[in-house]
Amino acid sequence: MKEAILFDLDGTLTNTDVVHYNTWQEILRGYGLEIDPVFYDQHFSGRMNKDILLDILPQLSTAEAIALGDRKESEFRQRAKDTLVPLPGLLSLLDWCDRHRVRKAVVTNAPIENAEFMLDVLKLQDRFPVVIIGEQVEFGKPHPMPYRVGMQRLEVAAESAIAFEDSPTGMMSAVGAGLFTVGIDSTHPAQKLY
Numbered sequence: 001m002k003e004a005i006l007f008d009l010d011g012t013l014t015n016t017d018v019v020h021y022n023t024w025q026e027i028l029r030g031y032g033l034e035i036d037p038v039f040y041d042q043h044f045s046g047r048m049n050k051d052i053l054l055d056i057l058p059q060l061s062t063a064e065a066i067a068l069g070d071r072k073e074s075e076f077r078q079r080a081k082d083t084l085v086p087l088p089g090l091l092s093l094l095d096w097c098d099r100h101r102v103r104k105a106v107v108t109n110a111p112i113e114n115a116e117f118m119l120d121v122l123k124l125q126d127r128f129p130v131v132i133i134g135e136q137v138e139f140g141k142p143h144p145m146p147y148r149v150g151m152q153r154l155e156v157a158a159e160s161a162i163a164f165e166d167s168p169t170g171m172m173s174a175v176g177a178g179l180f181t182v183g184i185d186s187t188h189p190a191q192k193l194y
Contacts (some may be wrong), residue, residue: 004154004161005097006147006174008130009108009115010046011166012184014084014122016076019043023076027068031057046167048109048140049073069077069111072189077117087184094127105130105150107173109140130154142169144176151177 010016020136021040025186028035033056035043044052049069053060060068097104106128108115119125132150135141158178165171166184174181 001152002102002160002162003102004103004105004151005093006107006150006161006163006179007104007168008163008165008170009118010060012087012164012170013090013124014086014118016080016084016118017045019076019080019083023079026070027075029057033057046109046141046169047070048134049111051140053134054145064176073111073114077114080118081121084118084122086122094124098127103130103154103156104128105132105154107132107141107146107150108171109134109146111135141167141173142176144173144178147174147177147179151179 005173007013007080010020010191021035024040024044043056049072050062050065051063053068054062057065057068094104096102098184104127106115106119108131110118112133112135115131116125119128119131130150130153130155134146134147137145137149139145147163151158154161161179162175163177163179163181163183164184165174171183172179
């Protein structure tokens with residue numbers, strides 16, 4: 001039996017994609033940029049806001065991109081506070097982990113304010129003793145570092161753990177860290193998670 005499970009957050013513990021998409025649409029209209037679901041899937045999912053914004057709005061400085069990303073996330077939290085629910089089966093899986101003493105961690109590219117907010121709204125903050133935030137390590141996803149740090153904090157080797165992910169960048173990160181990884185097709189079709 002595996003000793004630990006490392007979970008992504010957005011799209012794996014709860015489905016936030018529609019709220020993120022709608023919030024991005026509104027924010028980017030102010031810059032004359034219209035996005036559609038295809039553009040969103042290609043440029044946004046699983047990436048850190050600063051990187052997204054510097055790619056799609058290259059006229060922004062790094063400081064401006066960070067500030068705009070912070071504004072977007074504040075708006076996201078306002079919109080999401082009454083809509084977030086755990087994905088079906090999640091609470092049963094976490095109960096099973098607790099009964100079998102399987103250690104758990106969250107590994108996410110979400111900003112720390114969002115991660116704390118979502119875990120609080122979902123009433124999961126006490127269920128995850130380890131939370132790894134992409135912006136708090138040297139490299140975020142798709143780099144394997146966030147999952148490597150998660151395994152270090154859980155004191156577990158890759159062959160003794162499993163990851164759950166919903167985005168291509170997250171899959172690259174977890175697989176790159178040597179983890180057997182289960183793709184959750186909550187936000188992307190299964191064929192994009194190979």
